[in-house]
Amino acid sequence: MTYPHLIVASVLALTAVTAQAQAPATASQPEPVATAPTPASPAVQPPRQAGFVKTLKGNVQVQGPEANAVARPAQAGDLLLPGGRITTGPDSAASVVLRDGTTLVVGPSSQLDLKAFSFDATTHDGNLLASLLKGSLRMITGLLGKSHPEAVRVETQFAFVGVRGTDFIVQADEQP
Template sequence: MKSRKNCSAINFCFALSLLLWGLHAHAAQVAGTVMDLNGPLLAKKANGTVRVLAQKSLVEEGDFLVTEKDTYARIRFLDNSEVTLKPETQFKIERFAYEQDKPQNDNAFFSLLKGGLRAVSGTVGKRSRERTGLNTPAATIGIRGTIYVVEYIAPGEADVAAWGRSLVAAASTGLHAYGPAGNGGATMTDATTGNVVPEILPARLALDTLLAQGVTSPVPGARPPGLYVQVLDGMINVSNKGGAQNFSAGQFGYTANLQQPPVVVPSNPGLKFTPPPAFSSSSVNPGGSGNGVVGITDVNCEVR
């Protein structure tokens, strides 16, 4: 009888070991750590589960991160790169791999589907530029060892509606057109400041459509949909089906969609990035040799 019990116990332990080994083998690659957080941050997993993250939670390859309203989240990756997400942002860690002694295995590809972020390059972005990038619905951003801010406004968001209302107001006052009116459109400038209003639709079509919907009131500070970039240090390359453009430190850029070439704009087109003062990246050593994971404490709960 004692022999049977021992055998059952051994079999159970063996089966449990196999299960744990299987779970470990299929676990996603740890990519980094949530360093600062001031509100809800969700991580949707490939299997459909959703984790509510906290400061010092780990993030993994394949995680789809979503910040709620008013939430900023700063994430430090294994290669000491950083990404700080703005409120109401949707960001995915597509592929991430970093080993200090194996640069041939480097990978750092991300996607921004909505919202904005500030990125600081780390080791991968400096030594393996060809395997680093950020995809957006309007263009792909190639990293050249840099610090940059990017924001994508999707069609149909509040800013777009506000921009449309401003266009309607421009039919009578406030804006004037200059230059060639290609495809029925025109380049628009603000009559007060002289700033260029980026064109995403032929002006005539936009006005006709919005007037038909009865939208008539202007809203200050409105922006058209598309991708906005600002380079603080280094250089990025923005490319899509319409073309490619390099942006260096101090420059701003814009592209409306995948078909429109990225262009340099003369001044800040409305990019704002104001995380809480506590969100400081001064402790970051971009390109350093640290593993980037601080406090392996994965504080989270799971939502099904």
């Protein structure tokens, strides 16, 4: 497949998954599964969820931010933490909705690290740093991107993208 055809195929796949992600939800946002309390230092807080996997198609893997985390098959409703990773296989895609309403649509054969995410729902302050290691990403910004666009960035191997609009697509190839 030639390079222009690959981009067109990626955009079409992203558009289809985005349409599913923007469809009215029949259920509310999934709640985290309760776990047994573990002893912890009062100064150490677990990372707050960044968002959740809304829709997926094909082979999609999620990985937590822990150093020893292992990638596992994703399911709709899985939580994504800051520092987490989403990996999609060929002919696969996933949409992730972050707490500020930002939608990330990860295209086929892609790898996305959510390096940082914080959001204060009262002040709309925070930051978002996503690293697209390979593949394609469509981002539809939420409250953070609308209130503080300078706080939203996407990096690739060769460039940083600063957000000045509300909807864009980034393609990252493994070779220059």
